[in-house]
Amino acid sequence: MGKVKVVNVSRKFTKDNDTSTLALDNVSMEVGDEDFVCFIGPSGCGKTTLLRIISGLDKPDEGEVYLDGKKIESPGPDRGMVFQEYSLFPWKSVIDNIIFGPQMQGIKKKDALKDAEKYLKLVGLQQFRDSYPYELSGGMKQRVAIARALANEPSVLLMDEPFGALDAQTRNILQQELLEIWQKKNITILFVTHSVDEAVFLADKIVLMSARPGIIKEIIHVDLPRPRDRTSLEANVLRERILKSLLKEQTR
Amino acid sequence: MVKKDFQILSGKSIELISICSAIILWQLVAVYIVQNKFYLPSFTDVTFAFVGIISKDTKLGLFGLDYQLPVLLVDLIYSLMHFWIGLIFALVIGIPVGMIMGWFRTINRVVDPLIEIIRPIPPLAWIPFAIVWIGLNPIAAGFLIFIGAVFPIIINTFTGFKSVSRVYVEAAKVLGCNTDRELIRYVALPYALPSITAGIRIAMGVGWMCLVAAEMFGVSRNGLGYKIWHHYYLHNMDLVLVYMLLLGFLGLFIDRALRYYIDGKLLKWRKGVVI
Ligand SMILES: Nc1ncnc2c1ncn2[C@@H]1O[C@H](COP(=O)(O)OP(=O)(O)OP(=O)(O)O)[C@@H](O)[C@H]1O
Ligand SMILES: [Mg+2]
Numbered sequence: 001m002g003k004v005k006v007v008n009v010s011r012k013f014t015k016d017n018d019t020s021t022l023a024l025d026n027v028s029m030e031v032g033d034e035d036f037v038c039f040i041g042p043s044g045c046g047k048t049t050l051l052r053i054i055s056g057l058d059k060p061d062e063g064e065v066y067l068d069g070k071k072i073e074s075p076g077p078d079r080g081m082v083f084q085e086y087s088l089f090p091w092k093s094v095i096d097n098i099i100f101g102p103q104m105q106g107i108k109k110k111d112a113l114k115d116a117e118k119y120l121k122l123v124g125l126q127q128f129r130d131s132y133p134y135e136l137s138g139g140m141k142q143r144v145a146i147a148r149a150l151a152n153e154p155s156v157l158l159m160d161e162p163f164g165a166l167d168a169q170t171r172n173i174l175q176q177e178l179l180e181i182w183q184k185k186n187i188t189i190l191f192v193t194h195s196v197d198e199a200v201f202l203a204d205k206i207v208l209m210s211a212r213p214g215i216i217k218e219i220i221h222v223d224l225p226r227p228r229d230r231t232s233l234e235a236n237v238l239r240e241r242i243l244k245s246l247l248k249e250q251t252r
Numbered sequence: 253m254v255k256k257d258f259q260i261l262s263g264k265s266i267e268l269i270s271i272c273s274a275i276i277l278w279q280l281v282a283v284y285i286v287q288n289k290f291y292l293p294s295f296t297d298v299t300f301a302f303v304g305i306i307s308k309d310t311k312l313g314l315f316g317l318d319y320q321l322p323v324l325l326v327d328l329i330y331s332l333m334h335f336w337i338g339l340i341f342a343l344v345i346g347i348p349v350g351m352i353m354g355w356f357r358t359i360n361r362v363v364d365p366l367i368e369i370i371r372p373i374p375p376l377a378w379i380p381f382a383i384v385w386i387g388l389n390p391i392a393a394g395f396l397i398f399i400g401a402v403f404p405i406i407i408n409t410f411t412g413f414k415s416v417s418r419v420y421v422e423a424a425k426v427l428g429c430n431t432d433r434e435l436i437r438y439v440a441l442p443y444a445l446p447s448i449t450a451g452i453r454i455a456m457g458v459g460w461m462c463l464v465a466a467e468m469f470g471v472s473r474n475g476l477g478y479k480i481w482h483h484y485y486l487h488n489m490d491l492v493l494v495y496m497l498l499l500g501f502l503g504l505f506i507d508r509a510l511r512y513y514i515d516g517k518l519l520k521w522r523k524g525v526v527i
Contacts (some may be wrong), residue, residue: 056425056426057425075425075426075428076428077427077428079426081422081423081426082425083419083422085419087419087420087422087423087441088423089420089423089424089439089443089446090521091442091443091521092521093521100424100427101428104424104428104429104438105426132521133521134521148427149426149427152427152428197471222381250442250446
């Protein structure tokens, strides 16, 4: 199960005593179990902040966030997170990175290793089992980061522009792989992106946000059948609609 | 096999030539220009002094032991004992202090000004208090080496801990690593390890430098540093040089051995990082 409910969440960053940024202003939304939701919006509209609040790394000033009816107070293994920056522990090999979460849950190393091999296979990196992060390409690093997040068997996977630093081709491949993983593991995915193309290819629901103060402007349901064709007419129409809406945001 | 050795030698030919020329120059200057064994013993003088002292025995009277051992070995044992007493105390105190300072900001603000005031005091300035507090025994020598070694360890551990990237800490938190203790143990410590070991290397260098002075004020009748003064009072300058060179070579050896161990065993993951 992975139902996320965000209720009237506000988050204000105060610098000094007078200047402050309202990163999120009274944001409410619901995400159903096994949904794939993409967040898109201009830079600084609070996407990362929202994701961090759901993960428990940050706390809202007002409002609450619930996972399956339980209030989120702190980070927990039921919510996996893939960061925009490369976040693999550089001092651990690929396999040791993946078993880190399970070991923290107190699972024995032997059992954790057995499971980890499964996730390694899921992201297609068996060959690099004992490599260190510096030996991996950017795309491989993010694959391992996904495997590491999945190894905790979270019900929700939070992804903050995980493919932002990758080239277009690697990006397309990883998007495809992510969809396969999502379908196989039956998890809810909240995915932040800058790319309209990515959102249209991946999402069930696209959440359009606007900046200063950060609010949810519109939620678009994407009914395109899967597997999706990036170049289909319907996809193009949808892309154009989102782009126009974003453009209005920027010139506002 | 021989061929391979030869290749290694010829690969180091420039280094060899450099060392040999320095020795020849030393010999020439000592024999033809200085012409005085007291001011500058020649290479051959030193070699003979070394050969002479190698065969001398003395009694090792440590911890109730009573062995006849070569003098040099006994001196070495004493010096290493002083050195390790100081270094081990420096590690046991320096690493936790640096860790706590690096991890907890408030504690850092409490401790840092004190450290900044004490640190610039040269270790040898502590000699009077070392004698008053501890007396004339090996622990007092160890204390001076401790003073020299503890600050590089504290500071490097602190720097390593302070520079832990936020993203690793947050990644660990999301994966279920939540208490300070766990975060220090599983994230900050491994991350800071290169910095800590660099600090230990510096500390060992400084500690070794303090050794001569630490043994000078008569904490024991043996020790490489003590013997430098001993032979100076006897005007055996060739033996003074023998002990000086021994201190140099041992320092080099300790540093190399440590570096070999660190690079080979501990820091495989750093290969990609340009330092
Ligand atoms: N730790 C912080 N301290 C102060 N201000 C912050 C902090 N984190 C975020 N902000 C501010 O909150 C606002 C929202 O930031 P956030 O990182 O959520 O944006 P974002 O939508 O993820 O942007 P981007 O797409 O560029 O990553 C920004 O104006 C930012 O300056
Ligand atoms: Mg962001």
